[in-house]
Amino acid sequence: MRTINVNDVKAAVSHACIEMNYEIDPKVLAAFKRQRSLENSKLSVNILSDLIENAAIAETYKAPLCQDTGMIVAFVRLGQDVHFEGGSIENAIQEGIRIGYASGYLRKSVVEDPLIRLNTGDNTPGVIYYEMTEGECFEIEIAAKGFGSENMSKSMMLKPSDGEEGVVAFVLETVTKAGPNPCPPIIVGIGIGGTLDKAAQISKKALFRNLGEPHTAKHIADLEQLLLKRINELGIGPQGLGGLTTALAVHIEVFPTHIAGLPVVVNINCHASRHQKIVL
Amino acid sequence: MDKIKINTPLTESICRKLEAGTEVLITGTIYTARDAAHMRLLNLIQTGESLPFDLEGQIIYYAGPSPARPGEVIGACGPTTSYRMDDLTEPLLRLGLKGMIGKGQRSPNVIKQIQTHGAIYFTAIGGAGALIASRIIKSTPVAFSELGAEAILKLEVVDFPAIVTIDTHGQNLYDHHTKN
Numbered sequence: 001m002r003t004i005n006v007n008d009v010k011a012a013v014s015h016a017c018i019e020m021n022y023e024i025d026p027k028v029l030a031a032f033k034r035q036r037s038l039e040n041s042k043l044s045v046n047i048l049s050d051l052i053e054n055a056a057i058a059e060t061y062k063a064p065l066c067q068d069t070g071m072i073v074a075f076v077r078l079g080q081d082v083h084f085e086g087g088s089i090e091n092a093i094q095e096g097i098r099i100g101y102a103s104g105y106l107r108k109s110v111v112e113d114p115l116i117r118l119n120t121g122d123n124t125p126g127v128i129y130y131e132m133t134e135g136e137c138f139e140i141e142i143a144a145k146g147f148g149s150e151n152m153s154k155s156m157m158l159k160p161s162d163g164e165e166g167v168v169a170f171v172l173e174t175v176t177k178a179g180p181n182p183c184p185p186i187i188v189g190i191g192i193g194g195t196l197d198k199a200a201q202i203s204k205k206a207l208f209r210n211l212g213e214p215h216t217a218k219h220i221a222d223l224e225q226l227l228l229k230r231i232n233e234l235g236i237g238p239q240g241l242g243g244l245t246t247a248l249a250v251h252i253e254v255f256p257t258h259i260a261g262l263p264v265v266v267n268i269n270c271h272a273s274r275h276q277k278i279v280l
Numbered sequence: 281m282d283k284i285k286i287n288t289p290l291t292e293s294i295c296r297k298l299e300a301g302t303e304v305l306i307t308g309t310i311y312t313a314r315d316a317a318h319m320r321l322l323n324l325i326q327t328g329e330s331l332p333f334d335l336e337g338q339i340i341y342y343a344g345p346s347p348a349r350p351g352e353v354i355g356a357c358g359p360t361t362s363y364r365m366d367d368l369t370e371p372l373l374r375l376g377l378k379g380m381i382g383k384g385q386r387s388p389n390v391i392k393q394i395q396t397h398g399a400i401y402f403t404a405i406g407g408a409g410a411l412i413a414s415r416i417i418k419s420t421p422v423a424f425s426e427l428g429a430e431a432i433l434k435l436e437v438v439d440f441p442a443i444v445t446i447d448t449h450g451q452n453l454y455d456h457h458t459k460n
Contacts, residue, residue, distance in 0.1 A: 043443070046303065050405050050441065058356070058410035067346045067356040067409040067429075105355055107346035107429050117316075119428050148361045148383075148406060180454055181361045181384035183406035239383065239405055241443065241453055272407045 002136040003083050004280055006092035009140075012278045013096025016142050017072065018104035020274040021064045024055035027211035028248065028273055035185065035238075035245040044243030051238075051271065066272040069106040070144030072097050072126030073204060079137040090128065093140070098122040109147070129201065141208045143275035149186060149268040152178035155200060158262040167192060167264050168227060174266040175231050175247070180240020183270035185248045187211065188231065191265040194255035202253035203267035208275050212249040224250045285439070289337030290378035292398035298444045300451035304402065305439040310339040310381065311422065314360050316430040318368040320423075325371050332423035332432060335372055339379035339402075344429035345419075346409070354419045354435070356409025359383040362401075366390050373397040381442055385454055394446055401446035403453075408441075415440045 029052065036048040058065045074093060086092075101108055101123040110124065111117040154174045158166045171190060178186075191203030214221035227250040237243025248271065257263060286294065288308030298304070311333060313321065324331055342362055346355030362382030369380070370393050378399045383406040386394075394401055404412060418436035425431045445453045 043301070043303070047405055050408050050411055054405075054408040054411035057414055061410065061414075062349075063410040063413060064346050064356040065410060066407045067344060067358050068360070069346055069356075105347045105349050107344065107355070109344075109429065121428070151361070179385055180403075181363065183383065239403065240385075241403075241445075270407055 001081050001083055002079070003085055004138055006084050006086040006089060008280055009089060009092040010096040010099065012280060013093050013140065013142065014100035014103070016276040016278055017097055017100025017106065017144065020142070020276045021069045021104065021106055021144055022058055022062055024058070024065060025211060025273055025275075028271060029055055031185075031211065031248045032271075035248075039238070039243050039245060041243055043241055044238045044245065047238040047241070048245070064106060065274070066146060066270070067107055068109060068146040068148060069101070069123075070146045070274065071110055072123065073143050073145050074126055074128045075141045075205060075208065076128060076130045077133055077137060077139040078130060079133050079135040081136045082138050093128055094124045094126065097124050097126050138280045140278040141275065142278060143208060146270050146272060149182035149270040152182040153203075153265070153267045155196060155263070155265040157196065158264055160260065160262050162262055164223065166262065167223075168230065170264055171227055171266055172230055172234070175236070175268070176234060178268055179236060182268045183272070184236055184240055185238055185245045185271050187269040187271070187273050188227070188247050188250045189267040189269060190227075190250065190252040191267070192252060192254045192263070193257035194263060195257075196263055198255050199263035199265040200267070202255055203265040206251035206253040207267060207269045207273065209251045211273065213251075215252055217254070220252050220254060224252050283441070288339055290339065290400070291337060292378070295378055295398045295400045296448045298400050298447055299449075300444050300447045300453040302444040304442050304444060306339070306402075306442055307438050307440070308436070310341045310435050310437055310440070312343045312345070312431075312433045312435060313340050314342050314344050314430055315364055316427045317424055317432050318365050322368055322371055325375070331375070333434070334376075336376035337378050338376070339381060340372065340377060341435065342380065342382035345413070345433070346429070348419070354413050354416050357413045357416060358409035359404040359406055361406075362386055369393065373399055386446060391446055391450060391452060395448055395450050398448050400444060400448070402442035403445040404440070404442050412440065
């Protein structure tokens with residue numbers, strides 16, 4: 001049995017909220033630089049240059065990369081031999097968000113009731129998923145998810161006979177319809193299988209993977225590469241104003257599904273891909 | 281093409297000279313307003329009340345900045361996605377609004393109204409919140425402060441980077457490349 005004080009969780013969450021909003025993922029920055037050297041229009045080169053400058057300003061002046069500092073989504077991986085002291089784990093994570101968003105001067109973008117729409121004023125609640133595992137592990141993968149890209153995400157219950165071709169067509173249709181709105185260059189998270197909700201959950205989880213890291217199953221990794229190529233052939237480009245760089249990566253997660261179904265969810269992320277892993 | 285400098289307020293004759301695809305640097309006054317502020321403005325127009333600022337020749341920036349640190353002018357301040365304001369735009373153009381800055385596609389009606397009223401739709405770089413904030417030298421609350429990040433602010437900007445995306449001739453930069 002291992003004991004963790006929830007105050008340590010609170011502090012780690014608050015720190016992660018601030019840091020991921022100020023500091024660009026080094027892999028995204030490297031991808032901007034690589035793609036800038038490949039782009040062939042002045043406008044797309046200028047846009048990528050501005051995004052590189054933006055990251056430098058954000059880091060120097062401790063300013064958020066983007067004013068939409070997102071809604072927090074966290075995946076908690078919790079060993080069954082872990083015991084918490086000092087309060088509830090759920091409250092500690094929410095309190096960590098509250099402290100991080102206040103002390104980091106981050107935007108509070110969450111409304112209490114989706115129809116009445118009064119801002120909660122502290123960016124809580126975050127969306128938190130718990131996964132139980134053996135042993136004494138305790139990890140939180142945490143992301144600040146912007147809604148320009150979240151709004152362009154889509155689900156589809158395909159037929160089993162639609163197969164891989166159906167998945168490809170749906171992903172390309174979703175990215176095409178999204179066009180400039182989700183702030184390309186984007187990162188495309190795809191969940192295939194499970195149930196409607198499971199496909200959505202794993203499509204989100206896919207966005208937490210290190211940028212461009214392939215899936216462990218070869219046929220899925222191949223599909224990721226095929227989709228990345230096809231998406232970039234759409235010509236949407238940086239900010240949707242034309243160019244070679246529409247997506248920086250495609251990440252797919254899969255889950256067993258029912259004999260009658262082929263659920264697919266496409267969860268789009270903007271280039272401000274803000275996520276961190278907390279291990280206590 | 282080099283970036284061209286423009287100053288606010290805009291006039292119809294300035295707008296009619298701007299061509300989609302031109303990169304501009306805007307200096308002068310612009311006003312922030314996004315979803316909730318637009319709904320408030322439209323309510324005021326419908327009930328015949330006066331607006332918190334005169335729209336004639338002005339530019340509205342679809343933005344909701346992050347909070348300013350003590351001593352700073354503003355937090356990160358990039359554009360939000362414009363389509364959510366599409367159904368709320370025509371009444372503002374009728375009252376003299378000449379520019380909008382946002383990101384993403386506009387509806388066919390907004391494109392038509394831009395031509396009719398001689399206005400311009402600019403886009404700014406989504407996700408360049410820190411860079412754009414560095415071009416804002418003053419921020420003054422104008423209305424609806426209870427909306428928090430959605431309040432209307434009057435911003436003084438110097439060389440605010442934007443791209444002429446939909447012009448008075450009906451040219452739409454987004455369509456241009458997809459057709460090609």
